[in-house]
Amino acid sequence: MSDFPDRLHNHEENSSSLPQSIADGRVDQELVFSIFDRLDTGVWIFDFDHKRILWANRKALEITDSATLEELRSRDMGKDMSHSVEQRLRQYQQDFCKHDVSFAEIWTLYPKGTAQVLQVVMSGIRLNDGRMALLCEGRPHHEQQPETLRSAEALMHTTVMISLFAEDGTPLYRNTAARAACPKLETRFEDQFVDPHEARRLLDQVVEDRTARLVANIETPAGARWHELTIRACHDAVSGQPAYLVSEIDVTELHETKERAQYLASHDTLTGLSNRTYLKERVTQVLQTAADNNQRATLYLVDLDDFKMVNDSLGHAAGDALLQIVAHTLKELAGPDDIVARLGGDEFLICHLEEPDHHIPDWFGQALLANFATSQLIDGKPRQIGLSIGYAHFPEDGKSIDQLMRNADLALYQAKTDPKCKCVRYRERMRLLRDEHHSIKKDLERAIRDNEFVLHFQPIACTNTERVVGAEALIRWHHPMKGLVRPDEFVPIAEETGLINDIGAWVGNQVGALQADLAKAGFSIPLSMNVSPRQMSDPHFMTRMQALADLTGCHPGMISLEITESVLLGDIPNAFETLTVLKAAGYRIVIDDFGTGYSNLAYLHNYPIDGIKIDRMFMEDIATGGAIVKLILSLASALGAEVVAEGVETAEQRTWLSENGCNRFQGFLYSKPVPEDDFRAMLRSQVRLAVM
Numbered sequence: 001m002s003d004f005p006d007r008l009h010n011h012e013e014n015s016s017s018l019p020q021s022i023a024d025g026r027v028d029q030e031l032v033f034s035i036f037d038r039l040d041t042g043v044w045i046f047d048f049d050h051k052r053i054l055w056a057n058r059k060a061l062e063i064t065d066s067a068t069l070e071e072l073r074s075r076d077m078g079k080d081m082s083h084s085v086e087q088r089l090r091q092y093q094q095d096f097c098k099h100d101v102s103f104a105e106i107w108t109l110y111p112k113g114t115a116q117v118l119q120v121v122m123s124g125i126r127l128n129d130g131r132m133a134l135l136c137e138g139r140p141h142h143e144q145q146p147e148t149l150r151s152a153e154a155l156m157h158t159t160v161m162i163s164l165f166a167e168d169g170t171p172l173y174r175n176t177a178a179r180a181a182c183p184k185l186e187t188r189f190e191d192q193f194v195d196p197h198e199a200r201r202l203l204d205q206v207v208e209d210r211t212a213r214l215v216a217n218i219e220t221p222a223g224a225r226w227h228e229l230t231i232r233a234c235h236d237a238v239s240g241q242p243a244y245l246v247s248e249i250d251v252t253e254l255h256e257t258k259e260r261a262q263y264l265a266s267h268d269t270l271t272g273l274s275n276r277t278y279l280k281e282r283v284t285q286v287l288q289t290a291a292d293n294n295q296r297a298t299l300y301l302v303d304l305d306d307f308k309m310v311n312d313s314l315g316h317a318a319g320d321a322l323l324q325i326v327a328h329t330l331k332e333l334a335g336p337d338d339i340v341a342r343l344g345g346d347e348f349l350i351c352h353l354e355e356p357d358h359h360i361p362d363w364f365g366q367a368l369l370a371n372f373a374t375s376q377l378i379d380g381k382p383r384q385i386g387l388s389i390g391y392a393h394f395p396e397d398g399k400s401i402d403q404l405m406r407n408a409d410l411a412l413y414q415a416k417t418d419p420k421c422k423c424v425r426y427r428e429r430m431r432l433l434r435d436e437h438h439s440i441k442k443d444l445e446r447a448i449r450d451n452e453f454v455l456h457f458q459p460i461a462c463t464n465t466e467r468v469v470g471a472e473a474l475i476r477w478h479h480p481m482k483g484l485v486r487p488d489e490f491v492p493i494a495e496e497t498g499l500i501n502d503i504g505a506w507v508g509n510q511v512g513a514l515q516a517d518l519a520k521a522g523f524s525i526p527l528s529m530n531v532s533p534r535q536m537s538d539p540h541f542m543t544r545m546q547a548l549a550d551l552t553g554c555h556p557g558m559i560s561l562e563i564t565e566s567v568l569l570g571d572i573p574n575a576f577e578t579l580t581v582l583k584a585a586g587y588r589i590v591i592d593d594f595g596t597g598y599s600n601l602a603y604l605h606n607y608p609i610d611g612i613k614i615d616r617m618f619m620e621d622i623a624t625g626g627a628i629v630k631l632i633l634s635l636a637s638a639l640g641a642e643v644v645a646e647g648v649e650t651a652e653q654r655t656w657l658s659e660n661g662c663n664r665f666q667g668f669l670y671s672k673p674v675p676e677d678d679f680r681a682m683l684r685s686q687v688r689l690a691v692m
Helices: 029-038 058-063 069-074 082-100 146-157 176-180 196-209 252-266 274-294 308-315 315-335 363-371 402-418 428-450 491-497 499-519 532-536 542-551 565-570 575-584 616-622 627-639 651-659 677-691
Strands: 042-049 052-056 102-110 115-126 132-138 161-166 169-175 211-220 223-235 240-250 297-304 337-342 345-352 376-378 382-383 389-392 422-425 454-464 467-480 483-485 525-531 559-565 586-596 611-614 640-647
Touching: 029 058, 042 058, 052 058, 052 069, 058 069, 058 132, 069 297, 069 345, 082 115, 082 132, 115 240, 196 211, 196 223, 223 252, 252 274, 274 297, 274 337, 274 345, 274 402, 297 315, 297 363, 297 402, 308 315, 315 337, 315 345, 315 363, 315 376, 345 363, 363 389, 363 422, 389 402, 389 525, 402 422, 402 428, 428 467, 428 491, 428 499, 454 499, 454 677, 467 499, 467 651, 467 677, 491 499, 499 525, 499 532, 499 559, 499 677, 525 586, 532 542, 532 559, 532 565, 542 575, 559 565, 611 616, 611 627, 616 627, 616 651, 627 640
Parallel strands: 389 422, 467 525, 525 559, 559 586, 586 611, 611 640
Antiparallel strands: 042 052, 042 132, 102 115, 115 132, 161 169, 161 240, 211 223, 223 240, 297 345, 297 389, 337 345, 376 382, 454 467, 467 483
16 A cells, blocks of 8 residues: 545645655655646545545546536535445455555446446555545546446346355455455455365365355354355456356345244244154154164153143143243253154153163153152242153064054053053053954944943942932943943043043933932932043033933932042142032032042032042941041031942941941942832832831
8 A cells, every 4th residue: 555645635634645755845746746637547536434535636537527626526426326336345445454455347437427437446545544545546448348337337236246266265356245245355265164165065066067056154244144155167357267156145044944944843842842743754763773783762652640730720831831841851861862852732752772781671761750750840839740651662662663652652551541650661462452442432432322321220228227318320331242341341441532421421311311200200319420520621511411400300409420539639620610510500519439539628628518428448447446437427527418338248337337427328238230120119119118
């Protein structure tokens, strides 16, 4: 860079420093300026910051169609300057500040609207105030072919980054857009890439095919960006040497959108874990790794035991928080090569590569259970999170992901139904049992459609008089091939499949109709029927029960709904509200199998309970003094609830109950469950005996 004289303005801040040889008078300053005016090349100094010309020789005034220097200096060159031109000039200023370089380009100026095409050589000149200005030497460009001029303008204004590199990667030319995206003027081709190996692969392909294309991560002044590069082998028009012409487009937004779409398609947005869509590909890879290394892999299916209760009682936000806690813990416990995925709802999958020195088949599953043995804070409150885990080993229990998932799911089903063993490995008998369940489910659907169910009734008698004072309706399935099927063989499957809601509706209609018919016949006998937690969760259950009196003519006050303690202990959300509505409809609420759910007086006192049925297991307690039964009787008395003792099989048990204030009993001592006709006959016989 060289200092340059400025003789024609008085603003000190814009005057350039004079060479010492001129300042001390050894060279005539006027002579120097007259020489500039005689040049056939336009020379001018451009102020980058104020976008004005500070000084120009006579040829420059001619080129710019200016009558005087004062007129030219008064022009605001930034008024009609395009963004691309301004950006290019700023690039020059930055480069001149760092390097002693010059540039030669074809520029088109528009003084007073007339196009002037110039071959311009540009270099830097430092002003007295320290700022960098632009020294321009321009002469008319005589080869003014329209295509050449327009291509030069297009190269400056386009947003496409165009660069020319020598074979060794040295930059030969960059247009405005390419220079703006380049960290340094001297940055070589390979140095632009975040991963230099990508640059080498790209050049290798050009050597072979003469052209190549790639989306790569490129270093820019704004940080790493994604560029789509197209590179072609060519020759430098100046030197004739082999070169590379590179065009680039910034596709960062498109690339990130695509990556985000791929991420969303393959991951669960709530937990960040892999989802079912992405699972098959990843698990297949893990299984292949296990097969190649003669290693065992295990597929674990994990299900939360109380997720629905958390969702219903604490809200969906708490449910989401619980899922995130579980996902985080599973991810921490899993190994670096393991896969952790959320299958949906509250079900998770872990594909775990077993370590060779672990011989305990379910050690990882037990570790999962142990990590959730302590309470977790959910919505600011400590809550126990129960897990059920089913697992299958590769390759012993299956050699494909589909087979392993089916088998692990069978094991999970058993883990969910077995309160003692919460981590279960797949066994062949589980598949046979599930096949049997599927068969029973299909038969149940037919049974509902063809009305194959019947009710038997087990009398409830008075411990003092042994008269029938009520009866419990118990369902039986009259299977066309198997004969009479007891409820414990099909009710659990009906519960699992949801068919219990249709079956329960049928039972309600039958009991309501029988109660109304018995009342017409003069038998004021209350009836009871069992209501499962699944039925109480059915949104249509309360509506059906409220409409039962109109449908059958029954008296709800003569019908008891027997529920288990688990309903009160949290299995059913909004249990209090449901029981209150049923109570308001006139039904009696009775706790069945009392004593097995560990309820306490304070808990029961909150519910509208009319009666308690003591579980048959406590009848054995009577032989040793009956302390537990006495406690239950005291509890019932405090609640004002009627008590029925179940499973009474001996006269001694009945006598003890009578002597200790229990007035109702039910069991084989009096009668097994009998068909409706036999029950009616039993009532008629009782009336005849009373008359005699």
